[in-house]
Amino acid sequence: MPTRNESDLWLARQARHGGYWTPLAIVAGSAATLCLFAQAWAIATVVQRMVLDEGRLSELTVPLAVLPLAFIGRGALAWLKSETATRSAIGVRQALRRRLLDHLAQRGPLWARQQHSATLGNRIWDQVDALHGYYADYRPQVWLCLTIPLLILLAVFPLNWAAGAILLATGPLIPLNMAMVGIGAKQRQQAQFLEMTRMNRHFLDTLRGLATLKLFGVSRQQASVVHHVSENFRHRTLRVLRLAFLSSTLLEFFSSLSIALLAIYIGFGYLGYFEFGAWGRGLDLYSGLFILILAPEFYQPLRDLGSHYHARSEAQAAAEDLMPMLADEHAAAPAQADWPVPERLGVHLQGVSCRYAGQRHPALDDIELTLHPGETLAVIGPSGAGKTTLLNLLMGFLSAETGTLTTDAGMPIDRLPREAWHRAIGWVGQQPALLPDSLAENLRLAAPQADERALWNALEAVDLAEWARRLPRGLATPLGEGGQPVSGGQARQISLARAWLRRAPLILLDEPTASLDRDSEARVLRGLARLKRGRTLVVLSHRLELLQLAERILMLDEGRVSALGTLAELSAPGQPLAGLDRPANDEPEPAGDRAHD
Structure with missing residues (x-):
């Protein structure tokens, strides 16, 4: 003290x-x-x-x-x-x-x-x-x-x-x-x-x-x-x-x-x-x-x-x-003074291990992974396998204990200014945050300078424009408490629209279709199909429909890579996803388990 x-x-x-x-x-x-x-x-x-x-x-x-x-x-x-x-x-x-x-x-x-x-x-x-x-x-x-x-x-x-x-x-x-x-x-x-x-x-x-x-x-x-x-x-x-x-x-x-x-x-x-x-x-x-x-x-x-x-x-x-x-706010600044966000971005993990404070066992252990620019990677595994940890690592909220994490151009991510790295990332979570403000201002969280035309283009891209036009005041309609009620699927689509507006080359998605009905899920999937064009996506999900959008699937188990390949390769006889003809797990993971994932 x-x-x-x-x-x-x-x-x-x-x-x-x-x-x-x-x-x-x-x-x-x-x-x-x-x-x-x-x-x-x-x-x-x-x-x-x-x-x-x-x-x-x-x-x-x-x-x-x-x-x-x-x-x-x-x-x-x-x-x-x-x-x-x-x-x-x-x-x-x-x-x-x-x-x-x-x-x-x-x-x-x-x-x-x-x-x-x-x-x-x-x-x-x-x-x-x-x-x-x-x-x-x-x-x-x-x-x-x-x-x-x-x-x-x-x-x-x-x-x-x-x-x-x-x-x-x-x-x-x-x-x-x-x-x-x-x-x-x-x-x-x-x-x-x-x-x-x-x-x-x-x-x-x-x-x-x-x-x-x-x-x-x-x-x-x-x-x-x-x-x-x-x-x-x-x-x-x-x-x-x-x-x-x-x-x-x-x-x-x-x-x-x-x-x-x-x-x-x-x-x-x-x-x-x-x-x-x-x-x-x-x-x-x-x-x-x-x-x-x-x-x-x-x-x-x-x-x-x-x-x-x-x-x-x-x-x-x-x-x-x-x-x-x-006390520790004046940490050493990264060696790289600035970093222009590229139009296409890949990530390379070489021997990466990391653990949470106070934990004996690593949350990720000796991960080898190359995420190519423009690729969509689905990440699956049981609760506690390290899926959310991988997202936290990619977002820069968790540092690697051993190994290196670099861009496809070879730049170490821990040397980049955090603000610049975050400009390169779009995020879509299970529970999108909606401010008690208008629809337009909620969308502009991702792009404060976006004009009205850009907002409508983003809503069109995620199949939400028709709903927005029916609102009492259009883009100026307040959302949330005291305003227009928003369903879970619509909130997820608004989050996708933010990712569209952000124009970030790397998009991270955490169970984007969890707890949605079939109609809402179909709308979100159509939005994801448009969002992935020209971007690199990392998607956490067990839904078969989302796995079919991915070029490769990464399976984690206790922080280690247990399998990596295409859906066809992993669902072949004798492989981990053999006989897969429906979603492996229709239920979202418990919130308490995800906190330690």
């Missing part, structure tokens, strides 16, 4: 993403102090001239005009400080979220599948949001705690060195109090984050299994468990808030005590008991009132820092959780 110093250094490095907004906030806060000087001068001058000098109203024109301008100036600068500090925090949070999402994309779905989605969501949203107070409030306030008291001391010492000494001596009481409170605040904040993650995970698991809980009649029992978990989080949160309120109370006490001490000195100076501190001139009404007006503002930055100190503890706790996740 990172130490406090490491988390502080990490938080300081992230501040660069805030740009110039943080310096602007510091300048605005410091400039507000200059307006305070003008305000204090105007008030002290008016009182001095009216009470002791018995001046006329005409002599007070300048200070009376300066007073409202100083008020307005302080208000405007306070708004500017708050606005610029907030923009700095937003910039940092947006940059961190981009890095986290990029990191998830680099790790790939295999790594993400091993993480709890509630934990990932908590890190990307809640933990990053927990940094807002640090960059919007605490960090600018640290600098203002240096500039504002220094400016006030420079204004007070020429008038009365004793008052300046009192301010200088009592000021450190507030930071000392913050340091003592901060030790416990960080620990409580970490406990709150842990409880929040636990509550999010439990609530998400409950929602996912709600139908099962209802069927077994235990949903009410689970409601009490959810109540218990949420109560634990409430108690953790209240402990953090209690400490924050206690800290604010102590800060108010010390600052009030310090101001009272200064007021006592000035009062006894007016009574003639204290004759030191005024540089031998005596303490007049103007100087005393000017100093008393500035005194609360001397402690105010320190009090504000104390009230924001819990934001530092919260940010430290969040940083300690985020740092390990981003």
Whole structure:
């Protein structure tokens, strides 16, 4: 686990993403102090001239005009400080979220599948949001705690060195109090984050299994468990808030005590008991009132820092959780700076073995395979044979432990930029992701710049254009929840249309006809027949109709190649598919088995 110093250094490095907004906030806060000087001068001058000098109203024109301008100036600068500090925090949070999402994309779905989605969501949203107070409030306030008291001391010492000494001596009481409170605040904040993650995970698991809980009649029992978990989080949160309120109370006490001490000195100076501190001139009404007006503002930055100190503890706790996740984001870049995607692409695997983290046995073991450009390869085998692993390897989500994986031109795939390699790949899975958006935007996931004509051509290619024309708003019709219902076959056809639009030379398909009725299956097969022209396809399937589309069939068993050849060769007498006259397995593989395939 990172130490406090490491988390502080990490938080300081992230501040660069805030740009110039943080310096602007510091300048605005410091400039507000200059307006305070003008305000204090105007008030002290008016009182001095009216009470002791018995001046006329005409002599007070300048200070009376300066007073409202100083008020307005302080208000405007306070708004500017708050606005610029907030923009700095937003910039940092947006940059961190981009890095986290990029990191998830680099790790790939295999790594993400091993993480709890509630934990990932908590890190990307809640933990990053927990940094807002640090960059919007605490960090600018640290600098203002240096500039504002220094400016006030420079204004007070020429008038009365004793008052300046009192301010200088009592000021450190507030930071000392913050340091003592901060030790416990960080620990409580970490406990709150842990409880929040636990509550999010439990609530998400409950929602996912709600139908099962209802069927077994235990949903009410689970409601009490959810109540218990949420109560634990409430108690953790209240402990953090209690400490924050206690800290604010102590800060108010010390600052009030310090101001009272200064007021006592000035009062006894007016009574003639204290004759030191005024540089031998005596303490007049103007100087005393000017100093008393500035005194609360001397402690105010320190009090504000104390009230924001819990934001530092919260940010430290969040940083300690985020740092390990981003620790390896700066991996060495591939030697190949860029790679133009070819029109036709083949892949060669030579002695490739790979295994999943924590597994003793390899998921693929000594695979020798040449996938020719424009070829369609069907991959079959029992559950756990390594079919899905082969797709993950080809997509770059899993690295080869031994052996080499190259293009048909001899370029090692692990040396290619991952973004460039992914541009060369099209993907059609069993459960295509559909966004709650229009049909057009769902298609443009594969080709953001595609025009309407290209979208219709893709729909025609996958036998879906007629359905799209019957939609209420055509391509602009929203899909999914709250929009147009989409069947499993139509979702699969939309996924094929994306692959068509992408124009990728290598298409990977995972059981593209699984769980479809005969009519939907026939439509998908017609779309695949058109999609394969000029492209290299790797298809995971047991369906005879799909095997007939393939030039060769690869059979895997326990991660090894058990057979490789054409359908005619493998279905000959004595061969593994001898007598094949129907689909070898009409049922899709269980999701739990596929996760380890």
